[in-house]
Amino acid sequence: MNRNKNAFTNGIRDGIPIALGYFAVAFSLGIVAKKAGLNPFQGFLSSFLNHASAGEYAEFTVIMANAPYIEMAFVILITNIRYLLMSCALSQRFDPDTLNAHRLLVGFGITDEIFGISIGRTGALNPYYNYGAMAIALPSWSLGTALGIVAGNILPASAVSALSVALYGMFIAIIIPVSRTNKIVGGVVITSFLASFAVSKIAFFDRMSDSMKISLLTVIIAGLAAALFPVKEEEDSKPAEVPEKEDHK
Amino acid sequence: MTHNIYLYILTAAAVSFLIRVLPLTLIRGKIKNPFIRSFLYYVPYVTLAVMTFPAIITAPQIPLAGILALIAGIIAAWKGLNMMGIAALCCAVVFICEAAAPYFL
Numbered sequence: 298m299n300r301n302k303n304a305f306t307n308g309i310r311d312g313i314p315i316a317l318g319y320f321a322v323a324f325s326l327g328i329v330a331k332k333a334g335l336n337p338f339q340g341f342l343s344s345f346l347n348h349a350s351a352g353e354y355a356e357f358t359v360i361m362a363n364a365p366y367i368e369m370a371f372v373i374l375i376t377n378i379r380y381l382l383m384s385c386a387l388s389q390r391f392d393p394d395t396l397n398a399h400r401l402l403v404g405f406g407i408t409d410e411i412f413g414i415s416i417g418r419t420g421a422l423n424p425y426y427n428y429g430a431m432a433i434a435l436p437s438w439s440l441g442t443a444l445g446i447v448a449g450n451i452l453p454a455s456a457v458s459a460l461s462v463a464l465y466g467m468f469i470a471i472i473i474p475v476s477r478t479n480k481i482v483g484g485v486v487i488t489s490f491l492a493s494f495a496v497s498k499i500a501f502f503d504r505m506s507d508s509m510k511i512s513l514l515t516v517i518i519a520g521l522a523a524a525l526f527p528v529k530e531e532e533d534s535k536p537a538e539v540p541e542k543e544d545h546k
Numbered sequence: 547m548t549h550n551i552y553l554y555i556l557t558a559a560a561v562s563f564l565i566r567v568l569p570l571t572l573i574r575g576k577i578k579n580p581f582i583r584s585f586l587y588y589v590p591y592v593t594l595a596v597m598t599f600p601a602i603i604t605a606p607q608i609p610l611a612g613i614l615a616l617i618a619g620i621i622a623a624w625k626g627l628n629m630m631g632i633a634a635l636c637c638a639v640v641f642i643c644e645a646a647a648p649y650f651l
Binding site: 310311313314317318334335339342343346347348349352353356359360363364365366369370373374377378379380381382383384385386387388389391393397400401403404405407409412413414416417454455456458459460461462463464465466467468469470471472473474475476477482485486489490492493494497510511514515518519520522523524526527528 | 548549551552553554555556557558559560561562563565566567568569570571573574575576577580581582583584585586587588589590591592593594595596597598599600601602605606607611612615616619620623624626627628629630632633634635636637638639640641644645
């Protein structure tokens with residue numbers, strides 16, 4: 298059980314920068330929630346259950362529009378569809394014997410960032426690592442939203458601006474070390490950067506939500522990479538044989 | 547017709563929950579198909595790269611601050627700095643750039 302405790306502690310440690318970034322983003326999300334007529338408790342509840350920046354932003358615009366519930370379901374499905382891909386990818390990192398309860402809880406906790414740090418782990422994924430990250434990141438996200446509703450524009454713009462890149466710093470920390478050792482992944486990352494930049498500049502894609510763009514690019518680029526450079530059996534099963542160890546250097 | 551905010555929140559939460567949980571609970575064990583295996587191997591890297599760029603440039607108030615944060619982050623990651631350190635470095639780069647910008651622009 299010591300390993301679980303260790304994984305939980307590591308999860309909390311890696312969750313700290315996520316929690317900081319979340320707080321700032323959730324705070325600004327709270328400002329939108331207030332416009333949609335949510336009180337702080339409703340904002341907290343929404344963020345605790347839904348915890349998705351683009352998804353919640355869309356959620357609040359649906360509430361603002363007083364649209365039918367079915368539209369809410371559809372909008373959330375589209376804006377959050379990338380979590381479906383992330384959930385598929387995570388299923389391959391689990392020990393096949395992982396209990397359903399763990400699958401449900403880890404699934405519930407999938408966000409861009411928590412997904413990001415969990416795929417950065419070596420070996421089979423220990424659910425307790427995710428629980429550690431969730432334990433610090435989700436309350437921060439929820440409280441940030443509630444506080445944003447209460448306090449509005451209290452945080453100075455320079456602080457919000459600086460904190461807004463924390464999340465991207467973490468993504469870089471995950472993709473760059475692998476790109477360094479695996480040239481194909483490196484090429485895939487550069488291609489993704491360029492394609493994403495191009496899509497952001499082409500007017501044709503303007504009507505598409507960010508989440509939709511992310512899903513579309515992911516399916517196309519990962520699909521091409523898989524067709525052109527199939528991963529060898531040993532290559533992607535290798536991490537599973539490495540015992541989980543501390544990544545202190 | 548007016549709608550109940552709690553029902554809105556619950557609808558959104560239910561859809562999000564199903565999207566997140568279904569693949570994890572339905573896909574048990576290793577997928578054998580080499581294409582799907584390879585696809586899922588590449589998915590995380592593509593998703594994270596696509597989410598990072600160009601969003602890191604548009605997130606701060608000054609785009610140049612975001613570009614510098616990206617470059618600093620990549621160099622630090624290449625050199626093996628840990629995740630927390632890289633996140634903090636990126637924040638610091640943006641904060642310093644934006645604090646210094648009025649003196650240069």
